[in-house]
Amino acid sequence: MELVNGTPYQTGYTIATRPDGRELLVVLVKGTFIIPEAGMPVVLAEDQVPLVETDVFTGDPGFSAPLYENEFAPSKPSCDVLLVGSAYAPHGQPTKRVHVSLQVDGWTKSFEVVGHRVWQSSLGQLGPSEPEPFVTVPISYNNAFGGVDRLGKVEAEYTYFLENPVGLGYCESMDIELLEGQSLPNTEEIDAPITTTYRKYRPMSFGVIGRSWQQRIKYAGTYDTTWLEQKFPFLPDDFQNNYFLSAPEDQQITYIKGKEQVRMTNLTSDGLRTFDLPTISDPCTFFFKDGRERRIRGVVDTFMLEPDLGRFSLTSRISLPLQRSHHEISRVIVGQTKPERVHVDGAVEEYWGKPYYKSLSDLIAAHRARPPRQ
Numbered sequence: 001m002e003l004v005n006g007t008p009y010q011t012g013y014t015i016a017t018r019p020d021g022r023e024l025l026v027v028l029v030k031g032t033f034i035i036p037e038a039g040m041p042v043v044l045a046e047d048q049v050p051l052v053e054t055d056v057f058t059g060d061p062g063f064s065a066p067l068y069e070n071e072f073a074p075s076k077p078s079c080d081v082l083l084v085g086s087a088y089a090p091h092g093q094p095t096k097r098v099h100v101s102l103q104v105d106g107w108t109k110s111f112e113v114v115g116h117r118v119w120q121s122s123l124g125q126l127g128p129s130e131p132e133p134f135v136t137v138p139i140s141y142n143n144a145f146g147g148v149d150r151l152g153k154v155e156a157e158y159t160y161f162l163e164n165p166v167g168l169g170y171c172e173s174m175d176i177e178l179l180e181g182q183s184l185p186n187t188e189e190i191d192a193p194i195t196t197t198y199r200k201y202r203p204m205s206f207g208v209i210g211r212s213w214q215q216r217i218k219y220a221g222t223y224d225t226t227w228l229e230q231k232f233p234f235l236p237d238d239f240q241n242n243y244f245l246s247a248p249e250d251q252q253i254t255y256i257k258g259k260e261q262v263r264m265t266n267l268t269s270d271g272l273r274t275f276d277l278p279t280i281s282d283p284c285t286f287f288f289k290d291g292r293e294r295r296i297r298g299v300v301d302t303f304m305l306e307p308d309l310g311r312f313s314l315t316s317r318i319s320l321p322l323q324r325s326h327h328e329i330s331r332v333i334v335g336q337t338k339p340e341r342v343h344v345d346g347a348v349e350e351y352w353g354k355p356y357y358k359s360l361s362d363l364i365a366a367h368r369a370r371p372p373r374q
Helices: 225-230 360-368
Strands: 002-006 010-017 023-034 066-068 079-083 085-088 097-104 107-114 119-122 125-128 136-139 261-265 272-276 283-288 293-297 299-306 311-321 329-335 339-344 347-352
Touching (some): 002 010, 023 283, 079 097, 293 311
Parallel strands (some): 002 329, 079 299
Antiparallel strands (some): 023 311, 085 136, 097 261, 119 125, 261 272, 283 293, 283 329, 299 311, 339 347
8 A cells, every 4th residue: 555645744654453343544643733922823833843653762661751742643533632741940040830721722730840859857847848949840641640669668669659660759758757857859730739748639730641650550451351352452342542642631632623723831942932822624535446546634642842842743643444355455655746747657647646746845845835734
């Protein structure tokens, strides 16, 4: 099967299988754009970020927060809104605490980011130390509430905070000597500050949640003897596509259409950044070997913001159920391409292929010359 890309974006495809065993042809289109300065329009990034083919972590896999997740999921029932970045002190002046917020049209998520602090004792009671001033602090599940309680235990006795096993602050011990000097999380809910050692708090971040974390694993289905005997190697009947959503549930929104307003507060050095999202709606045309054609537009189900890098990406997905297998498809064209007249065995035929440019700068110039897609 040939995949022809008639867009300035990154494209790719994979073959997936539904729980009932039916194959899916999944085509992805990923566009990367520059986060504009105030009053400036959104423009296409010169360097288009490739589709992620394998999970990427901030440190050792399984022992650190996921950074990016394999984008070739069969489908997503909602749109993931994700952000990899940092909190910034207003006006670049050191502060001990800052309110961060991300908004996409009517959806919003906010929490507090706090400077480094530890548990300290006073009059026989444990409490958080005074936060250290900061100008910028990374936002990650690595420094959100969670982690593994290893204090005073051998490995077989370790306990894990299943909603975020890579974080900070989780401990079941009440031993002041063990807890003294232990680091606290840098993020917390606005109305639930971390004040005691015996409470479990909600991890606050904007990033990807792990595949095995409690929030996602509940959708993965049941892998028991019945599944092994009757369904293997296919997914169990109670598997839910929500499992493929990599954002926490409070960051899952309806599919992005374009023109939604994005508002970031204290997530960039200038304190506030707003812009409207562009539209990615290039059609995808499937050519079957029996002569049939089918044109489908994808849904934008992943919105990734990277303010520290000055960019964001939108990923559109099309999942086409197949009658038998992917071998029934001869060609897939993403976007609009112009037919080229070529000679085949003495006859003139039209070949639909993507345009070619002498250089990357010529490609960028050609697509920037298009009317803006709002």
